[in-house]
Amino acid sequence: MHVLVKGAGVAGLTVAHELSTCGTDVTVVDPHPASGRAASWLAGGMLAPWCERESADEAVLMKGEDAPERWDAILPGEVHKRGTLVVAPPRDHAELRRFASRTTAHQWLEEPDIARLEPALAGRFRQALFFPREAHLDPRRVLTLLRDKLATEGVEFVDTAPDEQDFDAVVDCTGAARIGETDQLRGVRGEMLYLRTDEIDLARPVRLLHPRFPVYIVPRGHGLFMIGATMIETAFDGPIAARSLMELLNAAYALHPAFADATVVETGAGIRPAFPDNFPRVARHGNLIALNGLYRHGFLLAPAMAGEAADLVFNRNAAGRSAG
Numbered sequence: 001m002h003v004l005v006k007g008a009g010v011a012g013l014t015v016a017h018e019l020s021t022c023g024t025d026v027t028v029v030d031p032h033p034a035s036g037r038a039a040s041w042l043a044g045g046m047l048a049p050w051c052e053r054e055s056a057d058e059a060v061l062m063k064g065e066d067a068p069e070r071w072d073a074i075l076p077g078e079v080h081k082r083g084t085l086v087v088a089p090p091r092d093h094a095e096l097r098r099f100a101s102r103t104t105a106h107q108w109l110e111e112p113d114i115a116r117l118e119p120a121l122a123g124r125f126r127q128a129l130f131f132p133r134e135a136h137l138d139p140r141r142v143l144t145l146l147r148d149k150l151a152t153e154g155v156e157f158v159d160t161a162p163d164e165q166d167f168d169a170v171v172d173c174t175g176a177a178r179i180g181e182t183d184q185l186r187g188v189r190g191e192m193l194y195l196r197t198d199e200i201d202l203a204r205p206v207r208l209l210h211p212r213f214p215v216y217i218v219p220r221g222h223g224l225f226m227i228g229a230t231m232i233e234t235a236f237d238g239p240i241a242a243r244s245l246m247e248l249l250n251a252a253y254a255l256h257p258a259f260a261d262a263t264v265v266e267t268g269a270g271i272r273p274a275f276p277d278n279f280p281r282v283a284r285h286g287n288l289i290a291l292n293g294l295y296r297h298g299f300l301l302a303p304a305m306a307g308e309a310a311d312l313v314f315n316r317n318a319a320g321r322s323a324g
């Protein structure tokens with residue numbers, strides 16, 4: 001069996017991995033792999049289903065809670081299992097209580113515990129929420145490593161579209177490129193930036209709650225931090241707006257003033273593909289399978305959804321998969 005996977009974002013690469021692991025011949029086509037055009041390249045890489053539950057359905061938690069183990073199986077050692085810290089400025093303490101009331105699997109921390117977990121934040125926040133079961137990874141590193149691993153295992157990567165008739169099945173993982181063509185698929189713009197500073201060190205993603213603009217900071221190591229992300233209902237993928245840049249920088253500064261002296265390394269805007277319920281879908285029409293709508297949860301849900309896409313390719317049900 002020879003399968004064509006269209007798109008080398010996190011959806012396409014995890015599907016290619018799932019198929020290749022089952023012994024299938026796979027070709028992946030993407031005219032712009034590993035580029036700022038792909039949402040996957042701009043993502044925070046948080047595997048944070050308990051925090052996401054604040055605004056997401058239970059299904060996201062159900063499908064996403066074993067994401068760290070799934071990624072460990074795909075690329076051993078790339079997941080950092082250090083949890084998520086959630087803080088709020090003292091005047092927005094009610095936000096922290098509200099967040100706690102809408103989520104589970106967290107612990108309340110007082111100032112000394114916060115300082116123990118993140119020494120750089122010592123004395124800055126009176127209380128915090130800690131989600132110990134959450135994890136994060138570096139999306140760019142993971143996409144690059146996964147692509148290399150697949151290529152080594154015999155998956156073919158091309159940048160011009162081959163004739164789809166030559167394949168037994170085609171899996172479309174082209175994300176936001178399907179907006180306007182896939183029924184009900186819309187774009188949710190996420191603006192982000194990278195800052196570099198040696199003045200501060202964080203071990204884990206930190207979310208800063210704020211009534212107007214929640215923000216997160218994900219450490220990438222070696223003084224690099226990803227700051228994200230806006231949520232704007234549009235598929236416009238032009239450069240970051242000045243207002244968004246100011247708000248993200250203000251939030252970083254509120255977390256720690258050392259960010260004021262950081263260097264702005266990069267800004268970007270990615271389009272999260274989403275269906276009305278903000279939950280991904282896999283669908284099959286003949287020999288065409290589509291996986292799309294990963295919304296804010298591409299890295300969280302792609303490994304599980306890739307399994308479902310492979311089930312459709314092989315015409316098997318999930319029970320058949322777990323039976324081997």
Ligand SMILES: Cc1cc2nc3c(=O)[nH]c(=O)nc-3n(C[C@H](O)[C@H](O)[C@H](O)COP(=O)(O)OP(=O)(O)OC[C@H]3O[C@@H](n4cnc5c(N)ncnc54)[C@H](O)[C@@H]3O)c2cc1C
Pocket residue numbers: 006007008009010011012029030031032033034035037038039040041042043044045046047173174175176177189190191192228229269270271272273291292293294295296297298299300301
């Ligand atoms: C700022 C931001 C932060 C995020 N943070 C997180 C996070 O912390 N955790 C998390 O789980 N998720 C996060 N997400 C969401 C996640 O990034 C997306 O859900 C995910 O990347 C979508 O993956 P995808 O593979 O469907 O689409 P994409 O990553 O957009 O990939 C689609 C690929 O298809 C290719 N393509 C387009 N047209 C064609 C064609 N005709 N033929 C072949 N290839 C084609 C494109 O070049 C692209 O490489 C974030 C998103 C953004 C924007």
